[in-house]
Amino acid sequence: MLSQGPQVKPQVAVDEEAPMDLSCPICNADVPLTGDEKVGDEVYCSFCRAPLAVLEGKEEDELMLEDDF
Numbered sequence: 001m002l003s004q005g006p007q008v009k010p011q012v013a014v015d016e017e018a019p020m021d022l023s024c025p026i027c028n029a030d031v032p033l034t035g036d037e038k039v040g041d042e043v044y045c046s047f048c049r050a051p052l053a054v055l056e057g058k059e060e061d062e063l064m065l066e067d068d069f
């Protein structure tokens with residue numbers, strides 16, 4: 001017989017505050033973000049210096065970059 005104790009699922013701690021790195025759509029280099037970027041902001045690729053517009057990603061709280069020449 002299996003014991004029928006309470007099923008405790010381990011909670012995996014996810015650090016949602018961790019800044020993410022996005023890829024430059026032009027040169028594919030990683031563009032480090034501070035985490036303070038908002039939709040509509042402009043960031044610069046540290047590799048090719050292209051101005052990139054911060055856009056809303058597919059998921060909530062997800063960001064993506066688009067070239068903003």
Ligand SMILES: [Zn+2]
Nearest residue numbers: 024027045048
């Ligand atoms: Zn780039």
